[in-house]
Amino acid sequence: MSALLELRNVSKIYKSGFFSPKVTNALDDFSLVIDQAKPTITAVVGESGSGKSTLGSLLMGFIEPTLGDVFYMGKNMKALTGPERWQFRQDVQAIFQDPFAAYNPFYTVDHVLTVPIRKFGLASNREEAREKMGDALRRVGLRPEEILGRYPHQLSGGQRQRIIVARAMLLKPKLIVADEPVSMVDASLRATILESIYTLHKEMGVSVLYITHDLTTAYHVSNEIIVLYKGSVMEGGEVASVVKTPHHPYTRLLIDSIPWPDVSLQWGKEPVIKDDGSSPTTSLGCKFASRCPHVMAKCRDAGPPLFAVGAQQASACYLGESSPALQRSELHKVLASA
Amino acid sequence: MTAAVPSREGPAPVLRVEDLCVDYFTDAGRLRACDQVSFELGPGQRLGLVGESGSGKSTMALALMRMIKPPGKIAGRVFVGDDELTSMDDNAIRSARMRLIGMVPQAAMSALNPVIRIRAQIADVLQVHEPAMPDAQVKARIAEVLEAVELRPEVANLYPHELSGGMKQRVCIAIAVALRPKVIIADEPTSALDVIVQRQVMDTIGRLQREMNIAVILIGHDMGLMAQFVDRLSVMYAGKLAEIGPTGELFARPTHPYTHMLISSLPTLGKKGVFRGIPGITPSLLSLPSGCYFRTRCPYAMPICSEVTPAQQAHGTDHRSSCHLSNVEGGLTGRIAAEAASVPDARMGGFS
Ligand SMILES: Nc1ncnc2c1ncn2[C@@H]1O[C@H](COP(=O)(O)OP(=O)(O)OP(=O)(O)O)[C@@H](O)[C@H]1O
Numbered sequence: 001m002s003a004l005l006e007l008r009n010v011s012k013i014y015k016s017g018f019f020s021p022k023v024t025n026a027l028d029d030f031s032l033v034i035d036q037a038k039p040t041i042t043a044v045v046g047e048s049g050s051g052k053s054t055l056g057s058l059l060m061g062f063i064e065p066t067l068g069d070v071f072y073m074g075k076n077m078k079a080l081t082g083p084e085r086w087q088f089r090q091d092v093q094a095i096f097q098d099p100f101a102a103y104n105p106f107y108t109v110d111h112v113l114t115v116p117i118r119k120f121g122l123a124s125n126r127e128e129a130r131e132k133m134g135d136a137l138r139r140v141g142l143r144p145e146e147i148l149g150r151y152p153h154q155l156s157g158g159q160r161q162r163i164i165v166a167r168a169m170l171l172k173p174k175l176i177v178a179d180e181p182v183s184m185v186d187a188s189l190r191a192t193i194l195e196s197i198y199t200l201h202k203e204m205g206v207s208v209l210y211i212t213h214d215l216t217t218a219y220h221v222s223n224e225i226i227v228l229y230k231g232s233v234m235e236g237g238e239v240a241s242v243v244k245t246p247h248h249p250y251t252r253l254l255i256d257s258i259p260w261p262d263v264s265l266q267w268g269k270e271p272v273i274k275d276d277g278s279s280p281t282t283s284l285g286c287k288f289a290s291r292c293p294h295v296m297a298k299c300r301d302a303g304p305p306l307f308a309v310g311a312q313q314a315s316a317c318y319l320g321e322s323s324p325a326l327q328r329s330e331l332h333k334v335l336a337s338a
Numbered sequence: 339m340t341a342a343v344p345s346r347e348g349p350a351p352v353l354r355v356e357d358l359c360v361d362y363f364t365d366a367g368r369l370r371a372c373d374q375v376s377f378e379l380g381p382g383q384r385l386g387l388v389g390e391s392g393s394g395k396s397t398m399a400l401a402l403m404r405m406i407k408p409p410g411k412i413a414g415r416v417f418v419g420d421d422e423l424t425s426m427d428d429n430a431i432r433s434a435r436m437r438l439i440g441m442v443p444q445a446a447m448s449a450l451n452p453v454i455r456i457r458a459q460i461a462d463v464l465q466v467h468e469p470a471m472p473d474a475q476v477k478a479r480i481a482e483v484l485e486a487v488e489l490r491p492e493v494a495n496l497y498p499h500e501l502s503g504g505m506k507q508r509v510c511i512a513i514a515v516a517l518r519p520k521v522i523i524a525d526e527p528t529s530a531l532d533v534i535v536q537r538q539v540m541d542t543i544g545r546l547q548r549e550m551n552i553a554v555i556l557i558g559h560d561m562g563l564m565a566q567f568v569d570r571l572s573v574m575y576a577g578k579l580a581e582i583g584p585t586g587e588l589f590a591r592p593t594h595p596y597t598h599m600l601i602s603s604l605p606t607l608g609k610k611g612v613f614r615g616i617p618g619i620t621p622s623l624l625s626l627p628s629g630c631y632f633r634t635r636c637p638y639a640m641p642i643c644s645e646v647t648p649a650q651q652a653h654g655t656d657h658r659s660s661c662h663l664s665n666v667e668g669g670l671t672g673r674i675a676a677e678a679a680s681v682p683d684a685r686m687g688g689f690s
Pocket residue numbers: 014015016024025026046047048049050051052053054055213
């Protein structure tokens with residue numbers, strides 16, 4: 001397979017506080033391959049502070065890893081030439097949480113679309129630019145005549161976010177990193193936005209890294225899922241097998257805590273153990289140990305590797321010990337077969 | 339129009355709302371954000387209130403506590419037990435608020451004062467209402483309310499930034515129940531929290547409801563949370579109550595198209611990849627359509643819908659909605675069935 005982007009044993013460590021530096025392992029020995037030939041939607045889920053945005057920022061080249069390397073088209077990001085960097089900026093596009101932040105309230109919404117067209121020279125004249133804008137808007141289910149010429153405040157949150165999706169698409173990227181794209185919009189509009197992202201993935205063959213703490217939508221739009229906890233992968237694999245038969249105790253707790261909109265389902269059977277802070281934040285020991293109902297002595301000594309608990313599912317928990325072990329850098333093996 | 343609330347068996351309601359209206363005045367004109375809302379709440383009941391952003395949920399909550407600031411105006415009547423909040427003078431309402439109805443306002447946890455310790459923020463509420471309370475008793479009550487929301491007493495000594503999101507929200511709930519009200523209103527109490535913390539916070543609210551027999555109004559737009567938490571559900575659209583009824587019944591047999599579309603747009607565990615938003619956008623409260631406010635997005639709209647405002651109709655006990663389809667043979671259920679028969683999976687295009 002040809003990798004568009006690859007993270008190889010990447011860690012991002014933050015030190016904050018001057019006198020007694022607090023060390024945060026925002027992302028810990030993480031590996032991932034974004035395949036060029038086989039576009040996929042990969043969901044990254046986990047609680048606040050689990051390292052989701054750190055992962056997104058590394059993929060977009062906003063930050064550099066503390067340890068390990070990032071490769072773009074097989075080449076180390078640190079060694080990219082000017083033109084390669086330019087290409088990278090077209091290939092990888094971002095969609096963020098707050099659709100309003102991308103707009104300038106004094107310009108009509110056309111502005112967010114004309115800027116990239118001009119910057120990347122996507123059209124040779126006004127006519128062509130208009131056509132491109134119209135086309136992009138229609139692809140996300142908006143009628144250009146209803147949208148163009150309006151000011152940001154005259155549109156709903158859902159419409160504003162779909163314009164951002166349209167903008168990302170103008171550049172025909174190969175990967176979209178969508179960091180909580182729907183968490184600030186009304187629940188009743190979420191489906192519409194995710195639907196537009198999904199359609200683009202299908203029609204234009206774009207891969208999507210969908211960062212969210214909402215497992216319900218992750219389950220519905222993505223092919224594969226990665227569950228992060230304190231910077232480490234707890235579980236990963238094909239989305240339906242992970243959601244329907246979660247293996248890792250943390251994933252089980254997460255899935256059990258989803259309030260499904262179905263009155264016949266019972267919410268919350270697994271007990272929640274509060275974090276007493278005794279789990280290690282470094283690579284030693286399992287990071288979930290202090291909250292795990294199944295914790296064993298060895299869990300606190302050394303972090304478990306990934307165990308291939310299913311054909312398309314790997315879990316970093318000793319309860320899966322009887323299954324073949326995988327290196328942390330081999331996560332893509334269970335994802336790629338999805 | 340006074341809503342025809344069918345008389346029910348059981349204890350007298352703790353909260354009774356009659357034709358509640360709120361008007362705001364903006365540069366662009368007057369807008370009615372809460373329009374003739376009527377309902378009752380029994381002791382210890384859990385009522386959900388859903389509706390899209392801007393539909394008037396927070397406005398209704400604030401109006402129940404008479405907290406709409408002028409030039410905003412409230413009309414209609416609100417009773418808690420035998421006390422009528424809407425006829426009280428300003429002094430009386432100040433002492434009644436929090437004592438009769440407690441509230442966890444929207445985004446409350448980010449509104450906690452960052453430079454004041456938790457102890458003082460709770461003491462504040464107690465002392466405003468009971469200025470004569472001795473210090474020792476204040477101290478005991480603070481420990482007691484913190485315990486009620488499952489926080490250690492030491493939390494009283496901390497500042498808000500030293501707490502996690504879930505802990506901050508618990509402090510807000512502690513403040514809301516500090517005066518042991520009969521009703522609490524929680525306006526989107528968990529929308530900023532992740533699922534596990536959300537579940538823990540909702541467990542706490544549920545326990546308070548059971549143990550102190552407090553009625554709860556839960557505002558939100560997460561239908562999943564509603565399905566799991568409330569006994570009754572009300573749906574708001576453009577300031578009006580579109581439908582209200584027992585949660586299970588609303589999910590199984592909605593009688594308003596908006597409720598139906600809300601429910602069928604939801605992702606479930608069974609059908610992966612099948613969900614679709616509700617097309618169209620909410621009308622502006624400054625320029626509402628004639629007749630039924632939902633008609634601009636309603637797939638079942640009929641000629642009468644643009645002429646006449648649909649009146650509220652009862653569907654059995656304790657279930658009401660406002661839609662002209664209720665007068666049509668077969669009602670909404672009939673339309674949905676006919677649609678499903680003609681084009682299988684018509685609306686639910688979905689993914690994959
Ligand atoms: N610039 C920074 N300096 C110091 N610490 C940081 C920095 N950025 C992130 N962190 C820390 O790294 C960890 C992971 O943060 P990250 O933003 O990736 O989490 P997240 O999963 O995206 O969380 P959320 O759901 O809240 O967005 C957190 O503990 C965070 O406080």
